[in-house]
Amino acid sequence: MLIRIRSRDGLERLQIDNPNITIAQLKTLIESQLNVPTHNQFLSTNQSLLLAKTSTDISTFTDMSNPQTLITSLGIGHGSIVYLSYEGERVIKGPKIHPAGFEGRKMTMDDLIAKQMRITRQENPHCEMVSFDRDTANGFQHYVNESLAFAVKRGGFMYGNVSDEGKVEVDFIYEPPQQGNEDSLVFIRDFEEEKLVEAIALGLGMRKVGFIFTQTVLQTNKKEYTLSNKEILQAAEFQGESDLKEWVTVMVKLEVNEEGGADVHFEAFQMSDLCVKLFKDGWFVTEIGEGDDPKLSKMNKDVVVGGKDTREVDNDFFLVVVKIFDHQGPLSSTFPVENRNTVITMRTLKNHLDRTKNLPFVKRISDFHLLLLLARSLDVNTDVPALAGCVHAQATIPEGYQLIIESMAATA
Structure with a gap:
């Protein structure tokens, strides 16, 4: 056999x-x-x-x-x-290959570059660790577990800070409009909404630090790969768009435990520097066929893996593992999240303010998802960063802004 x-x-x-x-x-x-x-x-x-x-x-x-x-x-x-x-090195057995690899044909510059492209593992990530605000992480996994039953993929962008030592702290997750099925996830990028998100993050003293997504039960039952070829492509694209070397990709999945129950697991990675470079330079085949093996990434040209020429690379070569911790962040996470099945209206805002009326006003609005709702009615260049800045400093909200917010709620 x-x-x-x-x-x-x-x-x-x-x-x-x-x-x-x-x-x-x-x-x-x-x-x-x-x-x-x-x-x-x-x-x-x-x-x-x-x-x-x-x-x-x-x-x-x-x-x-x-x-x-x-x-x-x-x-x-x-x-x-x-x-x-x-441990160590070995000589991999295989057929004898012509030194040029092209049976005597004259090599072009592209051929020479391809023959020199060796796929190796990156041992260490650029970020020391990633730490999640507990309520933020719980809110994300609770939705995909209870409402979606891990049947379709869900994702978002993580926002927070990076310390001088390379520690990434995630304090909120923005979930763009999206469509997910059993094995793929497509963000429908709303750039006007993303401007509001960036303005809020600026006022909060935060920035975009990574990408988070879920794997479905169908995927985890296969147990043949850590990230699929589609997930590698998407993660490499988002990491390549960022100028942050500590950018983190987080995968959330449901696994059966020893007692037969189900546990939610968070796993964090960085795409290797080589992976991002190959993606930017167009080495990856980006059209995934129905019969393609999800644990292998296809290349447009030959690369060298373990001493052998190939156009299929095990996805694990591109992953650099990052440690995960948790913390208590500065924001609350009780306001409904944007772009889910629930419609968020001014009635939602009124109910939230009524529930929190015993708190200082700045505490009542210290929630990213609430700030995003308010931002749709405010000036993105001045009002949004200023209001978020008050939340960041936990300072008294100016009377003018408080009146505007209360009048919004009163229209419900």
């Missing part, structure tokens, strides 16, 4: 004559066929092994640690994928 071995070098085939072998015998076959010494091998059926960065992280993957375990007892059979992490 044939099984597939997936490592940092991509996907390779392993021929097994007897399916009833132990893990120790499997390692011997990997050494003989793939040139990885048995003492350097670490195996798992969990793809997250390939994202582990230290020996301590790798040691937590114990499902294939017993050398006497039969591989059939782990459900490994013909066509199965086993994940391999190893």
Whole structure:
């Protein structure tokens, strides 16, 4: 039978004559066929092994640690994928290739550039960590869990600050108009609305720091990739649009826990510098076919991965893992979120102000989503940053602005 071995070098085939072998015998076959010494091998059926960065992280993957375990007892059979992490370098077996790679044909400059384009992993992110305001993160995941049941994709842009040490803090999420289905997400960019968002962020002393999206239950059930080829393209596009080197991409998904229940997981990444460069330079095939493997990104020209020429690259090569923490941010997150199924009106504003009438007025409007509603009736260049600036400083709201806001609510 044939099984597939997936490592940092991509996907390779392993021929097994007897399916009833132990893990120790499997390692011997990997050494003989793939040139990885048995003492350097670490195996798992969990793809997250390939994202582990230290020996301590790798040691937590114990499902294939017993050398006497039969591989059939782990459900490994013909066509199965086993994940391999190893230290050091190796010579990858394969057919002898003409030195030019073009059977003697004269190489063009494009050919030469393509032959020199080696896809390697980026070991360290540019940001030290990403920290979420707890209420903001909970509000986002609660909506996609309770209202969308993780059946369609949802996304948004994250706003906050970046410290001198490279720590990204996310304090609110703006969700643009969008259309999502089981495996794709399209933002319908409303640039007038985005101007208001940027004006609010400016007054709050914040900026756009990343992109957040959900994976659907259909995607996570496949368990064959971390990010799909479509998600890699979208994340690379947004990161490439930003001038922020600490830009973060966050993926939210639902996973089955050990008790059979479901837990929501947040995972954070940066697209590697090489990934963003390749996207900007047009190396990626951006039209995804129905039969394309979602765990592989297609290239318009040959690239070198693990010593082999290919036009298909494992998506994990482009991901740089970022640590996630949480904090209590300066804003509340109780006002309804824009561009969801609920229509937000001045009646919504009135109800919110009535519920919070015992608080100082600045506290009552210290919510990004409420400020966005107000901004639609204010001057984007002066009033919006000024009002957001009062929220940022937690200063007394000028009487004029307070009267305007209360009169808006009174029209409900």
